[in-house]
Amino acid sequence: MKLKELIITCGIIGIILMMIVPIPTLLIDFLLIVNITIALTILLVAMNTKSALDFAIFPAILLVTTIFRLALSISTTRSILSKAEGGEVIETFGQWVGGGDVIIGFVVFLILVVVQFIVITKGSERVAEVAARFTLDAMPGKQMSIDADLNSGIINEFEAKERRSTIERESNFFGAMDGASKFIKGDAIATIVMMIINLVGGFIIGMVNWDLSFAESLNKFTILTIGDGLVAQIPALLISTASGLIVTRSASDGNLSEDITAQLFKYPKLLYVAAGTIAMLGFTPIGIMRTWPFAIGIAIGAYLIQTSQSKKAAQDELLVEEQQIEEVRSPESVISLLQVDPIEFEFGYGLIPLADTQQGGDLLDRIIMIRRQCALELGLVVPVIRIRDNIQLKPNEYVIKIKGNTVARGELLLNHYLAMSPGFEDDSIHGIETTEPAFGLPAIWIDEMTKERAELSGYTVVDPPSVVATHLTEIVKRHAHELLGRQETKALVENVKTNYPALVDELIPSIMSLGDVQKVLTKLLQEKVSIRDLVTIFETLADYGQYSKDTDVLTEYVRQSLSRQITLQYSTAGQSLRVITVGAQLEKKLIDAVQQNDQGSYVSLDPVSSQQIYQRLTEQVNRLLQSGQQPIVLTSPTIRMYLRQVVARTLQDIPILSYSELEPNVEVQSVGVVNL
Template identity: 75%
Template sequence: MRARDLSVLVGIIGIVLMMVVPIPIALLDVLLIINISVALLILLVAMNTQDALQFSIFPTLLLVTTLFRLALNVSTTRNILSHGEAGNVVATFGSFVAQGNIVVGFVVFLILVIVQFIVITKGSERVAEVAARFTLDAMPGKQMSIDADLNAGLINEQQARERRQKIEREADFYGAMDGASKFVKGDAIAGIIILVINLIGGLIIGMLFLDKSFSEAAKLFSTLTIGDGLVSQIPALLISTAAGIIVTRAASEGNLATDLSTQMLSQPKLLYIVAGTIAALGIFTPIHWYIALPIAGVLVYAALAMQKNLNRQQVEDEKKEEEQQIEEVRSPESVISLLQVDPIEFEFGYGLIPLADAQQGGDLLDRIILIRRQCALELGIVVPVIRIRDNIQLKPNEYVIKIKGNTVARGELLLNHYLAMSAGYDDDSISGIETREPAFGLPAMWIDEPTKERAELSGYTVVDPPSVVATHLTEVIKKHSHELLGRQETRALIDNVKDAYPALVEELIPSVLSIGDVQKVLSKLLREKVSVRDLVTILETLADYGTYSKDPDVLAEYVRQALSRQITLQYAASDDAMKVITVGPMLEKKIAEAVQQTEHGSYLALDPSTSQLIHHRVTEQVTKAVQSGTSPILLTSPTIRMYLRQLLERTLQDIPVLSYSELEPNVEIQSLGVVNL
């Protein structure tokens, strides 16, 4: 056995022997000083402990010190009753605290016992009991959290084992503290009983065996009894305070001094309020000003010093953050962040910065919010966040719009001008910088402020630069909306429907179609500018026909037919007939015969000359319709609609291709021409 282990065993046995073996007075003085020193050391260690488990021996130490203190009580009581003295330490405490007045000493002793028993000990006991209960209740959740982190790969097996051991040790510690606090409570009760025994026994022994009068016996034994009580209760009070500090530091991350400085002294403005209140008490109340004003001055000085330290700490934190950012850029892992591609980007030259700067009157950010709302209403999708940044590589007045990192549109603005577009006839008196409207490519001109009113009177459509950008951005988003809708975005839309229609979603996904299948159908609808806002109807149709076909092209045709009312209202004017270009029977037959069926789906197999001829004939009819001032629609049978759309997609993508099944029966149709071979 090592000497350290042997010394602990000898010490415990010595404490027990102290209760039955008389101890010399000189040795008793040394032991009493050691008792006070150990209690003070325990208090200081508890104050500087960051985690309760760092002082996990405290419950056992609490028991040992309580036993040691009771053994000293027995030894001092033996000497007091046997010899009428208990050493220099006890006599000094009794005479110094009492100051020659037994009543004062007795009251001080009772106050110490009451403070320890009712306030500190009772509170520590309650906190330890609640902490033990909550720790045990939280153990299953903490264990599951550790298992989840381990399964996710956030921690390894060794770290998981260490966390589990810490949880078990916390539960054991608070449970032990709950029991050990009962010893402190019992020690306070024992102190009161020992005080009464010493007083009564001392009076009897002093008068019967030491031939002293009642007053002499009362004075002698009261002083010694009070001194003995104070010598034992002061260390007990220190240890009880340490117990309270230990069990109440569950939510702390530092020692007591660090927490006091960082939490209580972190708001200098509050010290100014306290200083003002103390100064007001010294000036407007009978409290003397020479007492209150110096204290208020100290508080003001402390507040100034704290504010200075906080400012210096803020500068140091900013410097450290900058150094950390520089270090992260230098690290190999920093390249990973560059792989992220924004769904939509809007970049502009330095000359267009006032568009996005709210301090200069720019409202581009507000307009983008409205654009996202408009797209949600018209397209039925949630447009991703649009990244806005300036780009010094662009011309000062140039801007570009990017979709997934690729430039899809660009334009130029003149901030101090207005974009004017004629309604079909030009006014020679209106002059400006010739250009084209970026969203639709219409002829236009940039005019200055004095020309604006005259242009409006002449029938020109006059638009300010922010509206030009907003219109262009809106049209680009509509045109490329099918690229912005991925599986994750589709999942979000379906989850939104699931809240109100759980049976529909559960039947469709994943037993009938996957998220990817639904995304492909929605993308095909958006590609032809069909809104997917009525997602319930779309999912109902997919649930009906998804069991027969997994081909997204076929499923998209079924969905279009289910959305016939929506499509009809989209293209038919309420007070006029729908003007269409119909596909002749020869062309429909030619396309139907060219459809090839494979195990992966169907496709259109036309020879180049026939494809070119179809493009030529369709273009002729579309040109005639446009020249007459009409936006034409190509109308065909349901069986070949999607193949004709695929054939014309690259050259005539803005021309809607509808089938007869996608129109409501009550809509009036006016044919502008027929496409035939």
């Protein structure tokens, strides 16, 4: 055993023996001084620790010092009752506190006991109990936060392990402090009991065994009781204070002295107010001579603190500028320029009121609603949309970018409304002709005075923020498949895994890779099929992924599994579904043109046939659009994906469905046939 371990072990055994074996008063004096020294050291360490875990041994030290103090109290009580003396330390404390007056000393001692028992001990016990409870309640949230940081790559395995260890140590520490605080309370009660025993028992023994008079016995044993209580209570008070400091300090990066100077004197201007208040008290009977020197001292201190803070702020600002210059000069500074935002919304300076909440702009709130709407309709978590002004744009112009590339633009007139005619023009409605940006419909900008008349004439009238929100929503839906990458797919998979772990474990990675799942989801979004029902999608992929690795074929199986969803998306209850069907000649032409390669199957058509298909299909689509109907193309399951491949570039917004994607109870009415 090492020397330090041997000394500590022998010391603890000696503490136990002190309760049984009488010890001389000279040794008692030495141990009392040691007790005061230990308590003072503990208080100083508690004041200078930055975190409770820096003094994690404190609960054990609290137990040992409490037992040591009780053992000393038993030894001093034995000495007082048997020899009518407690040593020089107890005698000195007993006479010094009262200043030679027994009654004053006794009153001071009682006040000290009340402060120790009711204020400090009770408060420390309550704070320790609450801290332990809140620490244990916060453990699951902290563990989940660590797991989230680990999954997102913010921290590595080693850092995650360190954080988990810290959380475990915190819970153990505050739990131990909750129990150890009961020792302080018990120690205070034991001190009061021993004080009564020393006073009453000593008074009786003094008159019976030592033949002292009533006054002599009362005086002598009162002084000894006060001295004994003080030498026990002062270390207990120091340790109780240390316990309170340990459990009450939180959200701190420095020790107690640093926090006090940094936080209490953070606002030197308030010290001027305090100095002025103290100076005003000089005009009361207190007098100027007693208040003004102190007020002047506070004002001088406030001035020095303010000057010091100004110098430090200037130095910090200079240091930040130097660091920024160094960062620009460093080769790594270019890395940040490579970051591309998924979605950006840029606008000219004339449209700043749209995004400025102080000017009544609600664009940020509308974007939040857009993200919620896309999550409900498409099952996609839209990335954060970066909003910024761009002086290179026209004042009333805005652009929408996807991954750094402009995909849409438009112009707004803030003090006007966009009015779209119901199909017939009203000559009394005049405005600035324009095009509705989301759907490309003809429209006009009208002022406030014309708004009511336009609404009465059947015009659809919307304000500029609604125009932007609608345009942005349509762009997000149109390019949703570009916003779904592998990282976003992984987040969706992890969300499903929380409730369906067996399904995800079977599918990924044994049957399909994360990239293949992402390709299937992307193909669904590309045709505006919601991926919110991921459980059904994953179930289908797990069933058919064992037989085919072609993501186009797997997408067709998924679409068929989502037939109810697709049917509800395009049909209206109580009405027949009006569709454009594909003729037998065209179906045969497409089947004959299917080619196979290592990547899967594709359609290889000659340019003449492709042009004929585009022309025939466009004729039918335009005919339905002119009659105000939504064009839907219906074909057999075998050629649906091939027809989609042929017309994807020119008619990407036209839904192409197969018979297997419609519910049997839906009535289908053919309003046109596409044939060669």
